Amino acid sequence: MVFSSVGFLFYFLPLAIGLHCVVPKSWRNGVLFVSSLVFYAWGEPIYVLLMLFSTLLDYSLGLAVDRWRGRPGAKWALAASVAINLSLLGVFKYAGFFVSQLNALTGLALPVPQLSLPIGISFYTFQTMSYTIDVYRDHVRPQRNLISFGAFVSMFPQLIAGPIVRYADVEAALYQRQLSLEGFSKGIWRFLLGLAKKLLFANAIGLAFSNIQAQPVEGLGALTAWLGIVCYFFQIYYDFSGYSDMAIGLGKMLGFDFPENFRYPYAATSVTDFWRRWHMTLSSWFRDYVYIPLGGNRRGKARQLFNLLITWLLTGFWHGASWNFVLWGLYYFAFLALEKLFLSKWLDRAPKFLGWAYTLLVTLVGWVLFAFESLPQGLAYLSRMFGAAPLLDAGFVYAFLSCLPLLVLMALGAVGLPAALASRWSSRLRPGAEGGLRLLAALVLLLLCTASVTAGSYNPFLYFRF
Amino acid sequence: MRLSRPYIRTLTALFAVYLLFFALLGLVLPDRYVSSNENRNLQQLPAFSWERLFSDAYTEELERYLSDQFPLRDGFYALNNELSLLLGQRDFSGFYLGTDGSLLQMHDALDAKVFRQNLAYIQAFASAASSLSLPVRLLPVPGASYIYPEKLPYGGKEGDVDGLFDEASNGAFDLIDVRQALLDHKQEALYYRTDHHWTSLGAYRAWEAYLAQTGRQATPLSAYREELLSDSFQGTGASAVGLWGLPTDRIYAYDCGQSLQLELNLNGQLHDSLLFRDHLATRDQYAAFLNGNQPLVQIRGENRNGQHLLIVKDSYANCLAQFAIADFEQVDLIDLRSFNGDVLQYIEENGVTEVLVLYGVKNLCEDKNLYWLGRSAQAWAQNPS
Numbered sequence: 001m002v003f004s005s006v007g008f009l010f011y012f013l014p015l016a017i018g019l020h021c022v023v024p025k026s027w028r029n030g031v032l033f034v035s036s037l038v039f040y041a042w043g044e045p046i047y048v049l050l051m052l053f054s055t056l057l058d059y060s061l062g063l064a065v066d067r068w069r070g071r072p073g074a075k076w077a078l079a080a081s082v083a084i085n086l087s088l089l090g091v092f093k094y095a096g097f098f099v100s101q102l103n104a105l106t107g108l109a110l111p112v113p114q115l116s117l118p119i120g121i122s123f124y125t126f127q128t129m130s131y132t133i134d135v136y137r138d139h140v141r142p143q144r145n146l147i148s149f150g151a152f153v154s155m156f157p158q159l160i161a162g163p164i165v166r167y168a169d170v171e172a173a174l175y176q177r178q179l180s181l182e183g184f185s186k187g188i189w190r191f192l193l194g195l196a197k198k199l200l201f202a203n204a205i206g207l208a209f210s211n212i213q214a215q216p217v218e219g220l221g222a223l224t225a226w227l228g229i230v231c232y233f234f235q236i237y238y239d240f241s242g243y244s245d246m247a248i249g250l251g252k253m254l255g256f257d258f259p260e261n262f263r264y265p266y267a268a269t270s271v272t273d274f275w276r277r278w279h280m281t282l283s284s285w286f287r288d289y290v291y292i293p294l295g296g297n298r299r300g301k302a303r304q305l306f307n308l309l310i311t312w313l314l315t316g317f318w319h320g321a322s323w324n325f326v327l328w329g330l331y332y333f334a335f336l337a338l339e340k341l342f343l344s345k346w347l348d349r350a351p352k353f354l355g356w357a358y359t360l361l362v363t364l365v366g367w368v369l370f371a372f373e374s375l376p377q378g379l380a381y382l383s384r385m386f387g388a389a390p391l392l393d394a395g396f397v398y399a400f401l402s403c404l405p406l407l408v409l410m411a412l413g414a415v416g417l418p419a420a421l422a423s424r425w426s427s428r429l430r431p432g433a434e435g436g437l438r439l440l441a442a443l444v445l446l447l448l449c450t451a452s453v454t455a456g457s458y459n460p461f462l463y464f465r466f
Numbered sequence: 467m468r469l470s471r472p473y474i475r476t477l478t479a480l481f482a483v484y485l486l487f488f489a490l491l492g493l494v495l496p497d498r499y500v501s502s503n504e505n506r507n508l509q510q511l512p513a514f515s516w517e518r519l520f521s522d523a524y525t526e527e528l529e530r531y532l533s534d535q536f537p538l539r540d541g542f543y544a545l546n547n548e549l550s551l552l553l554g555q556r557d558f559s560g561f562y563l564g565t566d567g568s569l570l571q572m573h574d575a576l577d578a579k580v581f582r583q584n585l586a587y588i589q590a591f592a593s594a595a596s597s598l599s600l601p602v603r604l605l606p607v608p609g610a611s612y613i614y615p616e617k618l619p620y621g622g623k624e625g626d627v628d629g630l631f632d633e634a635s636n637g638a639f640d641l642i643d644v645r646q647a648l649l650d651h652k653q654e655a656l657y658y659r660t661d662h663h664w665t666s667l668g669a670y671r672a673w674e675a676y677l678a679q680t681g682r683q684a685t686p687l688s689a690y691r692e693e694l695l696s697d698s699f700q701g702t703g704a705s706a707v708g709l710w711g712l713p714t715d716r717i718y719a720y721d722c723g724q725s726l727q728l729e730l731n732l733n734g735q736l737h738d739s740l741l742f743r744d745h746l747a748t749r750d751q752y753a754a755f756l757n758g759n760q761p762l763v764q765i766r767g768e769n770r771n772g773q774h775l776l777i778v779k780d781s782y783a784n785c786l787a788q789f790a791i792a793d794f795e796q797v798d799l800i801d802l803r804s805f806n807g808d809v810l811q812y813i814e815e816n817g818v819t820e821v822l823v824l825y826g827v828k829n830l831c832e833d834k835n836l837y838w839l840g841r842s843a844q845a846w847a848q849n850p851s
Contacts, residue, residue: 006529006532006536007528007529007532009485014489043525045520045522181474181478182474185469185478189477200549204553204555394623395623396621398621398622398623400621403554404554405553405554431470432470435472438477439476439480442481443480446481448549450488451542451543451545454546
């Protein structure tokens with residue numbers, strides 16, 4: 001089920017959250033577990049079994065690690081968890097890619113597996129795996145209640161698109177959580193903001209990008225190519241951070257505090273800074289479970305660069321089973337390495353504006369690699385952006401004017417202007433007025449989001465068109 | 467952030483009441499079967515079975531059911547588009563929002579390949595028909611945006627309609643080029659503001675040009691009795707754009723004063739009018755002409771000049787028939803999208819004396835049913851009678 005659907009918003013959400021509020025405290029994890037399974041099974045009636053398998057596996061291995069602590073068995077259990085979780089990912093996410101690469105390399109004609117990607121598998125395998133690792137490291141106590149553990153793994157707010165919630169983030173709340181109207185209303189506000197970011201902004205600007213992407217790349221003028229990637233730049237931020245906002249908001253309604261996932265990444269003044277603000281739960285996951293175990297920066301510059309390289313190869317590959325994501329990871333490795341070597345020092349001395357402009361440019365070009373799964377197409381698109389095309393084509397003016405107001409609003413939002421203004425004004429308003437304004441805004445957002453959700457199914461194309 | 471008690475309570479209540487209100491309203495309101503705005507059947511409550519549940523079919527249909535049957539769906543569609551308009555969007559579902567408030571069908575992605583294929587079909591058909599010494603002519607109808615480019619939103623780009631006309635003029639059949647005739651009369655209302663069709667007046671100017679370019683003269687417009695059929699028409703453009711406060715159009719019909727006989731699909735029932743006024747009470751008022759798109763329409767008037775015209779057509783011809791019958795003894799209209807017979811065989815059996823292929827330019831770049839003309843020519847070549 002997706003958040004931006006009538007079924008979720010108007011039926012699943014009130015039912016699941018309402019039920020969670022009214023049942024006795026000891027039932028809450030049960031309600032959360034069952035509703036999450038329904039949520040997942042709605043779109044993936046078969047793959048829900050895979051998630052249950054993963055749940056059961058790490059539940060048992062976590063207990064095993066704890067039981068054999070200090071003995072070899074603990075290591076074996078840990079190794080089993082890592083191996084099996086990575087194999088799940090390997091089979092369901094990467095098998096097709098690996099086999100077709102093998103075929104291309106060796107001239108074999110092995111049948112390429114055509115498995116559809118189970119939704120959220122990249123997120124929940126990382127969560128369960130890091131749980132067992134954390135138990136091994138004695139960072140968390142193992143969860144003995146299977147239902148509570150199941151609620152952690154399958155928790156519907158963050159199941160599909162993160163943030164990557166680690167067991168330690170929710171451990172206390174799984175045992176005991178206080179539901180308050182205050183937390184609930186904060187959750188509602190956060191959820192609405194996220195829903196609006198996704199539906200009203202990301203989807204709208206996404207349409208502009210796909211219109212440009214659909215055109216043959218040879219016909220694109222340079223300005224249109226730039227416009228397209230700027231649209232994508234905002235689409236992916238509003239879409240992804242909108243999802244995270246919705247997850248965090250839903251979490252609050254259920255009494256959880258999920259970690260933040262975005263902190264105005266497009267205001268970053270270096271690439272290093274960008275990755276401290278973008279998909280924070282993923283970058284910290286790779287830091288804690290890959291980069292630091294490899295030795296981090298404690299074994300000299302050369303080894304640090306190697307660790308960085310491995311980390312970013314994997315980060316890129318995590319985003320999808322395709323070479324463009326690997327290249328995208330390597331691309332960021334290059335800039336992060338340069339910054340570690342000398343660029344950071346330069347940037348520190350340069351005006352802030354310069355660092356910001358450099359970071360924006362790096363991210364924009366990075367999104368081209370990310371957006372086109374076919375590398376030749378992505379490179380062709382890049383060449384249109386950088387000189388291999390006339391500046392203007394026939395469609396640019398119209399396309400630009402049609403999304404200009406949206407782009408301006410999204411740009412202001414992406415650097416945090418609305419939040420800054422709101423906090424500035426709220427101190428000047430009478431106490432009741434801010435609440436009133438927020439209520440009005442909430443109602444307007446609800447109406448507009450409803451309009452957007454229902455308009456998605458509207459298809460006036462079919463209307464007596466002959 | 468300091469949150470006051472009343473705010474916390476009211477926001478929570480607002481959220482809960484809003485969701486539950488629409489959820490319950492959706493359950494209580496009777497389901498609709500048809501969306502007249504979209505001209506399609508709406509999803510009904512799907513039947514449950516375990517098999518369909520596991521194959522995703524059930525949940526998909528249930529999801530579609532919930533959004534298709536959502537309360538106030540048309541109103542929310544308008545709200546959604548109003549917001550898009552505010553954020554800069556200037557075309558909706560294939561229609562430009564014109565600078566004067568009219569809605570112009572977009573001709574921005576014309577598929578020249580389909581167009582060429584269609585020309586080839588017409589060409590094959592024309593050469594087969596020449597063995598019957600029957601003239602075949604093509605009349606492509608340009609869209610409103612071609613005649614009124616100044617109404618396009620700033621920067622709005624249209625496909626190369628002139629290029630298509632150039633290609634069509636190289637065919638082995640006569641091209642009836644109505645571009646100039648329409649441009650000359652552009653101060654008249656030649657197209658509806660809320661629909662992709664031309665008005666009756668637009669059709670008349672094209673008809674006039676057709677006869678002029680083939681050395682004849684059309685009955686003057688003043689000889690017809692003009693009748694206002696509707697002043698509340700909102701066509702395909704209005705449905706697509708779905709904004710609030712869209713204009714309405716007037717539909718006029720022209721009566722040549724002859725007593726007419728119209729038969730649909732050889733069903734034996736004779737009508738004495740080209741108009742089917744029942745449609746004026748529905749959304750699709752344009753269907754008042756010839757009862758919408760019918761596979762075969764045959765019209766006989768009082769002329770006894772032996773002239774028998776066959777129009778192979780899309781819906782643009784529906785409002786042109788009222789003028790054609792004033793100058794011909796018989797006018798037949800065939801819609802290849804639903805006509806089952808062989809066109810050349812029909813021509814031979816019914817004594818047709820000339821053929822006009824009349825399509826909107828956009829349809830000529832999309833419609834694949836002209837294949838049946840090529841097919842008919844092929845059958846003719848193999849088995850000429």
